[in-house]
Amino acid sequence: MNQDLDIKKLKQQLEEERTLLTKELSGIARVNPKNPKDWEAVPAETDKAEFRDEAADRIEELEERQAETIPLEKRLENVNQALTRIATGIYGQCEICQTPIETPRLDANPAARTCKKHLDQESVR
Numbered sequence: 001m002n003q004d005l006d007i008k009k010l011k012q013q014l015e016e017e018r019t020l021l022t023k024e025l026s027g028i029a030r031v032n033p034k035n036p037k038d039w040e041a042v043p044a045e046t047d048k049a050e051f052r053d054e055a056a057d058r059i060e061e062l063e064e065r066q067a068e069t070i071p072l073e074k075r076l077e078n079v080n081q082a083l084t085r086i087a088t089g090i091y092g093q094c095e096i097c098q099t100p101i102e103t104p105r106l107d108a109n110p111a112a113r114t115c116k117k118h119l120d121q122e123s124v125r
Helices: 007-026 052-088 103-108 116-122
Strands: 029-032 035-041
Touching: 007 029, 007 052, 029 052, 035 052
Parallel strands: none
Antiparallel strands: 029 035
């Protein structure tokens, strides 16, 4: 583990981000009861649409909520993985080459999973 890291501070940032992401997701989605890591967008209104155009508007809104849910869900998963890496003592290590992730990179993004060299591979995993 990178000795220059302030693990306590980074852990606190990650926990705060997890709280914010969960709150934001809760406003537009719900946890899938069959898969707690999966969030499903929910409609803003639950009463029945009386007209065809209202139904179309609600479907469009639900699709927009789903589009918002996906990146938030991915970010939350990265934050949770980073907190797990802290707990297991492997935080700050690149998932590709196992070298220490640069301190400025972790300061900017505590949930970073790769070093700068492998940044382009982070979104694929």
